[in-house]
Amino acid sequence: xxxxxxxxxxxxxxxxxxxxxxxxxxxxxxxxxxxxxxxxxxxxxxxxxxxxxxxxxxxxxxxxxxxxxxxxxxxxxxxxxxxxxxxxxxxxxxxxxxxxxxxxxxxxxxxxxxxxxxxxxxxxxxxxxxxxxxxxxxxxxxxxxxxxxxxxxxxxxxxxxxxxxxxxxxxxx
Amino acid sequence: xxxxxxxxxxxxxxxxxxxxxxxxxxxxxxxxxxxxxxxxxxxxxxxxxxxxxxxxxxxxxxxxxxxxxxxxxxxxxxxxxxxxxxxxxxxxxxxxxxxxxxxxxxxxxxxxxxxxxxxxxxxxxxxxxxxxxx
Numbered sequence: 040x041x042x043x044x045x046x047x048x049x050x051x052x053x054x055x056x057x058x059x060x061x062x063x064x065x066x067x068x069x070x071x072x073x074x075x076x077x078x079x080x081x082x083x084x085x086x087x088x089x090x091x092x093x094x095x096x097x098x099x100x101x102x103x104x105x106x107x108x109x110x111x112x113x114x115x116x117x118x119x120x121x122x123x124x125x126x127x128x129x130x131x132x133x134x135x136x137x138x139x140x141x142x143x144x145x146x147x148x149x150x151x152x153x154x155x156x157x158x159x160x161x162x163x164x165x166x167x168x169x170x171x172x173x174x175x176x177x178x179x180x181x182x183x184x185x186x187x188x189x190x191x192x193x194x195x196x197x198x199x200x201x202x203x204x205x206x207x208x209x210x211x212x
Numbered sequence: 213x214x215x216x217x218x219x220x221x222x223x224x225x226x227x228x229x230x231x232x233x234x235x236x237x238x239x240x241x242x243x244x245x246x247x248x249x250x251x252x253x254x255x256x257x258x259x260x261x262x263x264x265x266x267x268x269x270x271x272x273x274x275x276x277x278x279x280x281x282x283x284x285x286x287x288x289x290x291x292x293x294x295x296x297x298x299x300x301x302x303x304x305x306x307x308x309x310x311x312x313x314x315x316x317x318x319x320x321x322x323x324x325x326x327x328x329x330x331x332x333x334x335x336x337x338x339x340x341x342x343x344x345x346x
Contacts, residue, residue: 057245061222078321082286086324089243089288161335164296177289185324 045119045126048074049088052115054106055096055131060089067118074120080212083185084118087127090178091206092116095131105132105201112203125210127186133204138194141204144176145192148183156184186210213264216257224250225284229257231264236280238295247290255294258301262308269308277311278302282329283345285319292332299336306338316340 048070051063067088071081095114099105114131133141151159160180183190186208194202213231220226225240244250269275280302287295299314306312316329326342333340 060243078319079323082322082324085286089286093243093288093290157331160331164293164332164335177292181289181292184327 045121046074048084048118048120048125050115050117053113054109055092055099055114055116057096060092060096063088063092063116076212080125080210083187083210084125084127086185087182087208087210088116088118090182091127091129094178095129098133098137099131102134105134108132108197108201112197123209124212126207127210128205128207130203130205132197133194133202135200135202138202138204142192144179145190148179149189151183153184153187156180160184182208213257213261216254218254225287227254229254229261231261234276234278236278237283238281239283241285242287242291242295244291247288247294251291251294251298255297255301258298262301262305265305265308265310275309275311277313278305279313279315281315281317283317284325284328285322286325287328292328296332296336299332299338303336303338312338314338314340315343317343317345320344320346 049063049067051059053059064085067085068081071084095116099109099114109132112132115129117128119126119128148156148159160177163176163180179190188209188211191207193205195205196202215231216227216229218224218227220240223241224244225238225242227239228235228237230236282295302312302314314333316326316333318325318329326344329340329342
């Protein structure tokens with residue numbers, strides 16, 4: 040990860056709702072446009088932002104128990120501009136029982152190159168089923184394709200079966 | 213079959229399914245709060261249309277050409293799955309012997325939307341005309 044000075048492009052901390060996403064997207068457009076970035080860079084950041092925020096919203100929304108942790112461990116989302124491109128970071132609480140499923144999906148997309156991601160996308164869109172929280176297994180593939188780099192992730196234990204799940208990825212312009 | 217005309221919103225595309233013009237259009241943003249429930253009406257329309265066309269074929273009627281225009285500026289991954297299921301019906305209609313032209317429009321410089329079109333085309337095994345708009 041590039042540790043050079045950064046400019047905050049978009050930042051949100053708190054419970055992510057469908058309305059939160061809607062209110063953040065115009066700011067993303069305005070701030071990326073102000074940096075004079077190409078349309079394609081904006082579209083890639085848009086895809087990454089929506090997929091990550093929707094994952095966070097749908098997941099925390101579906102786990103009532105996790106809402107108890109929002110005050111002390113709020114969800115967050117941040118995009119920073121650095122010299123070599125952009126850094127996208129996010130975090131939200133997660134139940135221990137779901138960690139292995141997420142790790143497996145992330146390890147899978149991180150192991151693939153562009154052609155491999157394309158093949159996985161085609162296979163998943165043809166065969167994937169919608170999960171109980173509305174995803175079709177395509178979200179991480181879309182994020183990895185748009186970022187063009189590995190999706191770094193970590194789980195930090197908060198209390199017994201609850202962890203804080205963080206993502207961090209570089210997006211080259 | 214009746215025309216289905218869904219107006220665009222901040223989260224959903226304009227969708228016009230016109231059986232008289234034999235033309236289907238999707239335009240705008242697609243990130244509904246619940247993609248399955250939003251696209252159910254559209255999916256059911258196409259399923260009914262396929263049944264209608266099958267009746268024409270069984271009755272020995274003339275087959276004709278259909279056009280489907282996609283001009284998305286953004287769609288989320290849940291929407292792409294629903295678009296794929298609609299394309300599966302269109303593929304079935306093509307197999308009945310009807311002509312099918314799929315135009316995939318994208319904004320100038322929007323490489324990601326062009327690639328999305330290429331990948332959907334490859335996944336469903338239907339030819340898309342990729343058209344960059346100025």
